[in-house]
Amino acid sequence: MQITELRLTRRGRYAVYLDGAFALAIGKDTLLDAGLRVGDHLDPDQLDALESAELLHETQERALRLLSMRDHSAAELREKLIRSAPAAIAEAVVARMIGSGLIDDRRFAAAYLAYLREQKGMAGIRLRQELRRKGIDRAIIDEVIEEAEAEEPAEAADDRLHQLIERKYLRMLDSEKGRARAAQALLRLGYRWGEIRDAFASYLSDLPED
Numbered sequence: 001m002q003i004t005e006l007r008l009t010r011r012g013r014y015a016v017y018l019d020g021a022f023a024l025a026i027g028k029d030t031l032l033d034a035g036l037r038v039g040d041h042l043d044p045d046q047l048d049a050l051e052s053a054e055l056l057h058e059t060q061e062r063a064l065r066l067l068s069m070r071d072h073s074a075a076e077l078r079e080k081l082i083r084s085a086p087a088a089i090a091e092a093v094v095a096r097m098i099g100s101g102l103i104d105d106r107r108f109a110a111a112y113l114a115y116l117r118e119q120k121g122m123a124g125i126r127l128r129q130e131l132r133r134k135g136i137d138r139a140i141i142d143e144v145i146e147e148a149e150a151e152e153p154a155e156a157a158d159d160r161l162h163q164l165i166e167r168k169y170l171r172m173l174d175s176e177k178g179r180a181r182a183a184q185a186l187l188r189l190g191y192r193w194g195e196i197r198d199a200f201a202s203y204l205s206d207l208p209e210d
Helices: 028-034 044-069 074-081 087-099 105-118 124-133 138-151 156-174 176-188 193-201
Strands: 003-008 014-018 021-026
Touching: 021 028, 021 044, 028 044, 044 074, 044 087, 074 087, 105 124, 105 138, 124 138, 156 176, 156 193, 176 193
Parallel strands: none
Antiparallel strands: 003 014, 014 021
């Protein structure tokens, strides 16, 4: 099959015509990488390779757009890419992003951990669950949590819990039903009952023991 025309489209891509018939559209990067010219011949294997190269470029561009909006874990980006590309292509693009430093699961985990603690008020096991949902390896989770705990004052966790109670649950502590609802909400956020009870006790003096 012979390339009879390379036509620039309105979308900035190049329509490749083989033996006078449209075959596929490719981007400028794929065209330059392949070094295609009118008159060149392509066999079926070369055409398949050209299609794969174009899909790789498209998937890489999509990855860059996603990363320009916010940081992603490797697993999170991979999951999004395979919605529109074969798993092998998605894996290759993720590997490129890791190699270039655009993806770093440890960096992502540390930043996401800080966000969950400071903005969402999460603690304990809930933090680990949320990081696992992003596909972060357990060893990395252990490391970033240990480092975060070592870098902050001992009272920081208690302070966050008190700030959370004062911001969202203080009015609920006036009744037993309200306290129960507040406690359940805090348990879902990862706090232990002992921590919750002690925090409530700092606002009220008549809370029951375990």
